[in-house]
Amino acid sequence: MQQKGEEDRVWYDIMEEEMKAYLGLNIVMGINQLPSYKDYRSKDLFLGNEGTKSIMTVRRYEKITEYLHVSDRANEPARRARNFDKLYKVREVITMARRNFNNNYKPNGKLAIDEAMIKWTGRLIIQAVFASQTN
Structure with a gap:
């Protein structure tokens, strides 16, 4: 957001527990691979993952992914x-x-x-x- 000089109205600060959940989701998605990260939240009985759906919305997952940097x-x-x-x-x-x-x-x-x-x-x-x- 700082680089773009814009404010993202959808973004809100992330807490430690939410970051742990995000990292855990990425580990699970690495083990149980689907074609798209959106598929984990699918309503399809054979595709969607109830655990993933209960942890975080797809929009929040996308926002954390968009703004996550591990370097200065x-x-x-x-x-x-x-x-x-x-x-x-x-x-x-x-x-x-x-x-x-x-x-x-x-x-x-x-x-x-x-x-x-x-x-x-x-x-x-x-x-x-x-x-x-x-x-």
């Missing part, structure tokens, strides 16, 4: 700047997640990693970032 956009380096980071917008979340994974996940001796089920010769920037941080 005011300090974002310019694209051509020397310190530009392609993952700037999610860098803090990645750093926090990696720290928590390292502190809390201790794999045992039997661990298998399946790198790919489908051949792909492209390159992901996130792979290079993680590789440079582990060295």
Whole structure:
């Protein structure tokens, strides 16, 4: 809203419990994937999800998604700047997640990693970032 210089009459501040519900909904929607986030609130008996419907309206979900940022956009380096980071917008979340994974996940001796089920010769920037941080 600040960037656009406008006020959104539909928006109201979010509370901690509502943010937890929003994050939980996203986890559930990642596990039980449907073609559209609106499908979880469908009136169709075989498509809609009563739990999702009871947590939050589709309009509120859309508004939180629209305004959720996990970085300070005011300090974002310019694209051509020397310190530009392609993952700037999610860098803090990645750093926090990696720290928590390292502190809390201790794999045992039997661990298998399946790198790919489908051949792909492209390159992901996130792979290079993680590789440079582990060295």
